[in-house]
Amino acid sequence: MTTERRLALGVASLGKTFGAVTALSDVTLEVEAGSVLALLGENGAGKSTFISLVSGAVTPSSGTIEISGEPARLNSPHDAARLGIQVVHQEPKLTNEGSIAENIFLADYAGGTGLQLVSLRRRVQRAETLLSKLGLADGLPPVTTSVHRLSAAQRQLVAIAKAMATEARVLFLDEPNSSLTPRETTQLWNLVRALRDSGVAVIVVSHRLSELYQVVDRVAVLRDGRLVATGTAAEIPIPRAVELMAGRQSAPVKRAERPARGDVVLQMEGVHTRSVHGVDLTVHAGEVVGLAGLVGAGRTEIGLAACGGEPVLAGRVSIDGRERRFRSPRAALRAGVVMTSEERRRAVFASHDVTFNIAGSSLERLSRLGVLSRGRERGLAGDWVRRLALRGSPGSPILSLSGGNQQKALLARALAVKPRLVILDEPTHGIDVNTKAEISALVGRLAAEGLAVIFISSEVEELLGVADRVAVVRDGRIVQEASGTDGIGLVAAALGETLTPRTEPSDRSGLPS
């Protein structure tokens, strides 16, 4: 408890409309200096809009913003940065070829005539000083290393260091832990605590509530663009937060009963690609096999090897007992193997509608002699929109949908080809709790109908809920396999994921005050 209450950020009646759509309305919120706030909400609840408004990326339609007690008018991110507001995005905006030091002090290039000389040595020294001040010196390679050689976690840390180089007083972290391993997340939270103790207000957005609750002091929940609750982490424990976010009681994930698994659909034997080194993997009909492991461990690449996305250099890939050498995803598609991509932005056809996106892989089936039947195309899209309870009409532009619903459209695209094997790469990455549960339930139902599924996820809890078997991937190899709830639990423990019950907010009393 600090005796003096210092407000780092205060917003009053903040609102934003885009045309006829109200993205945020009447949000009044105060954030104290030296505290960590969790900003919670489903996709489309207004979290991103809130961040955009406070960081000057978007101008508000109504309301006021106060920074450190002073009314602020933010016309650009530059204005906000000058007042000490910084945002670190899910995928940090760093220049790939630049070094760590260069990225940290990128803002130095902003001023002046552009003709001033750059002292590399001085910048390296300043970067080293900053990193050691933040306690990051050990977690990162030398500051002259190019950013493109860093892991996702390291990039995240560099982005935070970059924000702190400008003496930020309010720091937004947007989904900082979604690509991190538990150990990396712990390191990140240590940094967040250190920043808090030095008086920074940190506002974290994350869908991984159990991890998030390890670090937050207060919680604010947005729903449909309105602030529905604020309180301490103890006042709003995770189950309550989930209810508030959804506006209803959330159903626990129930595993569908599945018949005994069927014949072998996919068999990989000693498969090598550029980044996969000798993988053996078998998936049966009606079985969900989870691929666990760190981001960058080679899980996606194993999927790509199975679906023709990456050339197989050695080893065998067999589908239904027949050896296949897929030269492209198209060849795999014909054999009934499809994969959905990890990043939605890379997978959607952005300038088209939901129907176009769903029908993308099924065009041949919907046509005769090369002429597309638009009626059948609409029928197919309509069916899947209903089946997946996709919120959005077949004719609406794909980008007008929330992330979770875009993901459903991509699932529909894959499933519409009636595959034998579907490879889902992080299908619930960055989407809200309820849609996540819906997708898990859907995968269970599909497996019960005899589909073979490879489910790639960084969240062991999620795999626990959906997979029959889990293979742990490290450095392009499968290092461990486990089946059954207990076995998967052991794998989870080995991975270091804390499977603490979701009902308990973390105990904060033991932390340094």
Next chain:
Amino acid sequence: MTQRWSLRSAFGHVEVALVLVIVIVAAVVAVQVPSFLSTANLINLLLAMVTIGIVALGQGFVIMAGELDLSVAATIAFTAACAAALMRDGVPVWFAVIAAIAIGSLIGLVNAAIVLGTGVNSFIVTLGTLSVVQGLTLMVTGGLPIATPLALSDIGADTRVAGIPFPVIVFVVLAIIAQLVLVFTVFGRRVLAVGDNAEAARLAGLPVIGTKLAVFAIAGGLAGVAGILRAASLGTAESSAGTADLLPVIAAVVVGGASLVGGRGSMIGVFLGAVLLGMVQNAYIILKLSSWLQLATFGAVVVAAGVFDQARQGRIGWINTLRDRRALSRSSNAAAVSAGTSK
């Protein structure tokens, strides 16, 4: 309210906006020179745009698939020269025509093979092959125009069907076919999908390479068609292979509303874009304005079309900020007013 919305959504369609612009331009010019709207002049106007229009249809496929083919501008003259040389050496006319189209397609396939095989940006590759094909044209012609046989003029501008020059009919028919292909065939869907997001299309099992090969081949083939029609109308195949057609071809596609980064566009738009450019060109002649000014206007129209497209998609940051600020002041005014009345 509903009317305003429908008007706005109508403006959302580039085709509707283009028709309006065409009508306005025509009205303005016709007020000055009434003969502008005479049937004879309108036919002339279309005839002048046949070459550019047909090549723009091919370029439309290429641009919508997310690539660019600058070399088509040179392929027009090259295919005409090849056909003329073949006919001069006694090859039957029909064979020379087919050969010209095939040669055009082949150039397109070579471009595509380099682009797809190496990943070099198609702008760079076709900028190079543009010059290569120009050089080849001079080699074939030896620097002198080659006269085409009288038989070829059967498909030239002087041959009229129901009063309409044959090349104009070819252009209109090709435009209709191109639009039907784009909208109603699997191939058309693939073009738009590949142009929108090639990696997504690949993972979704679409034949990305096949589709891109096809669009380049179509563009080259249509340049061949355009070259033959031009030679048939002029009675000769020109020796010099200028790049005068380059800008108008891309202009027609861009003015027609196709996104330069691919994935979006329509062939009706390309057709209307070509008509609008033809109209501007014709108006300058009729109004006896400088042809230099006309060149400058074409360039300005391309830039304007690009800006219009960007604005239409709400991608111009400072315009958005101005609008937001206006909305904010309006809403705070409204709040002040309502606060005042409630007191």
